Amino acid sequence: MPHTPAPSKPTTIAATLAASLQRQIADGAFRPGDKLPSLRELAELHGYAKNTVVAAFELLVSRGVVEPRRGSGYYVLAAAESAPKEEEAGSLGRAMDVVWLMREQLKWEADQLSVGDGFPPVEWLSGARLDKYHHKVVRTGLGALFRYGSRFGYEPLRHHLVRKLADLGIGAEPRQIVLTHGANEAMDIVIRYFVPPGGTVLTDDPGYYPLFGKLKLASARIIGVPRLADGPDLDALEQLLITHRPRLFFTQSVAHNPTGSDISAAKAFRVLQLAEKYDLLLVENDPLADFKPMSMPRLSALDQLDRTIYIGSFSKSFSAALRVGFIACGADLASDLADLKALIHVSSSEYCERTVDVILSEGHYQRHIARLRERITEATAKAVRIFEGVGGEIFAKPPQTLYLWAALPGVPDSLKLAEEMLSQKIVSAPGRVFSVDASQRSRWSRFNVGAVGDPRFAKSLKTVLKRMR
Numbered sequence: 189m190p191h192t193p194a195p196s197k198p199t200t201i202a203a204t205l206a207a208s209l210q211r212q213i214a215d216g217a218f219r220p221g222d223k224l225p226s227l228r229e230l231a232e233l234h235g236y237a238k239n240t241v242v243a244a245f246e247l248l249v250s251r252g253v254v255e256p257r258r259g260s261g262y263y264v265l266a267a268a269e270s271a272p273k274e275e276e277a278g279s280l281g282r283a284m285d286v287v288w289l290m291r292e293q294l295k296w297e298a299d300q301l302s303v304g305d306g307f308p309p310v311e312w313l314s315g316a317r318l319d320k321y322h323h324k325v326v327r328t329g330l331g332a333l334f335r336y337g338s339r340f341g342y343e344p345l346r347h348h349l350v351r352k353l354a355d356l357g358i359g360a361e362p363r364q365i366v367l368t369h370g371a372n373e374a375m376d377i378v379i380r381y382f383v384p385p386g387g388t389v390l391t392d393d394p395g396y397y398p399l400f401g402k403l404k405l406a407s408a409r410i411i412g413v414p415r416l417a418d419g420p421d422l423d424a425l426e427q428l429l430i431t432h433r434p435r436l437f438f439t440q441s442v443a444h445n446p447t448g449s450d451i452s453a454a455k456a457f458r459v460l461q462l463a464e465k466y467d468l469l470l471v472e473n474d475p476l477a478d479f480k481p482m483s484m485p486r487l488s489a490l491d492q493l494d495r496t497i498y499i500g501s502f503s504k505s506f507s508a509a510l511r512v513g514f515i516a517c518g519a520d521l522a523s524d525l526a527d528l529k530a531l532i533h534v535s536s537s538e539y540c541e542r543t544v545d546v547i548l549s550e551g552h553y554q555r556h557i558a559r560l561r562e563r564i565t566e567a568t569a570k571a572v573r574i575f576e577g578v579g580g581e582i583f584a585k586p587p588q589t590l591y592l593w594a595a596l597p598g599v600p601d602s603l604k605l606a607e608e609m610l611s612q613k614i615v616s617a618p619g620r621v622f623s624v625d626a627s628q629r630s631r632w633s634r635f636n637v638g639a640v641g642d643p644r645f646a647k648s649l650k651t652v653l654k655r656m657r
């Protein structure tokens with residue numbers, strides 16, 4: 189069927205939506221034969237009237253991109269082609285490619301088992317007993333809870349974080365710490381401060397896919413540094429530094445997402461040497477610090493926040509609903525980032541910050557963390573046995589990790605595996621989601637060790653692998 193290009197400048201909401209969908213199809217988010225999201229899903233996602241979504245689908249039909257199937261929905265035709273680059277609908281449209289991958293490939297429903305989930309199982313975190321802290325939080329200063337807090341964040345919690353960072357070998361003062369709405373806001377603030385439109389940024393590849401979306405939203409040029417089992421590929425990193433002279437490298441030294449790997453001490457030293465040689469700033473995200481031994485090599489501990497910015501979070505160890513994270517860096521930079529945070533959000537949530545401070549002040553916190561580490565160690569060993577039992581290849585096997593990066597025998601494309609598993613009510617996370625170039629086929633998938641222990645996974649995996657072979 190002939191293909192008709194999309195209008196270069198969409199003039200209606202329906203045309204803009206059609207252009208966004210066509211771009212996602214061209215980029216591989218939807219492949220030939222795939223069913224597009226329903227009218228209801230698209231209307232709820234964008235806040236559009238259903239008539240607007242219908243009009244967008246009709247535009248795609250007229251261009252030969254999709255076809256309607258009575259009573260079923262709209263499906264991608266094999267003739268769909270890539271829209272010219274100059275027809276992109278701005279930086280938000282580019283970022284939406286990642287958002288669509290997040291929504292469509294990592295959906296969660298009540299009757300499904302999400303083995304690609306990014307968070308520990310709820311039962312692991314319920315021991316934190318958030319329900320018992322409200323009255324203690326109120327007693328820490330009722331009047332202050334009705335006002336904006338400090339631009340740096342709640343000071344007693346920053347003092348607690350000084351001690352917590354010291355346990356990791358990172359020396360800092362309260363004025364070097366800026367509290368944020370989780371690690372994601374921390375990354376967003378750093379990007380806003382350092383990355384101009386068109387600026388080149390290095391990231392782990394595979395890496396943290398929401399970061400890719402944030403960088404696309406900032407119109408940054410993203411270049412991936414291949415991740416090996418012991419950290420970044422140093423030869424590739426140096427070549428990229430020579431060729432592109434980037435200012436920032438976003439990386440995860442410990443409990444890397446999605447591979448679960450940890451950087452070696454020797455490689456961490458070499459990364460810092462390269463950063464010094466090529467004037468590179470390292471942004472180290474460490475959301476799973478509570479799950480790993482304090483002695484693990486970290487760039488920020490070796491560098492002492494000279495060429496490093498350390499980002500932490502309590503989302504994985506307490507609750508994502510608290511939305512408390514932080515940035516630790518040099519004092520002058522921290523003041524600038526606190527000003528930027530105030531400009532964007534006025535302040536972070538002092539109520540949530542006080543809650544975390546109360547939790548950290550109690551002896552129960554240490555018992556909770558000790559139990560988390562026991563659980564993740566047990567779950568990691570069990571998950572490794574499951575994948576080895578079916579002949580799977582595991583990228584890295586640390587003693588404790590929330591994520592395993594695994595490839596299954598006879599599965600050259602993990603997206604196909606995800607589709608097959610979904611028919612068994614199992615939601616996985618295919619590797620292309622975590623690639624800087626999400627159109628590239630990957631045989632790897634991210635698996636949550638706490639979820640793959642569910643008996644439903646092993647049973648469904650064996651069924652699917654047998655069918656795919």
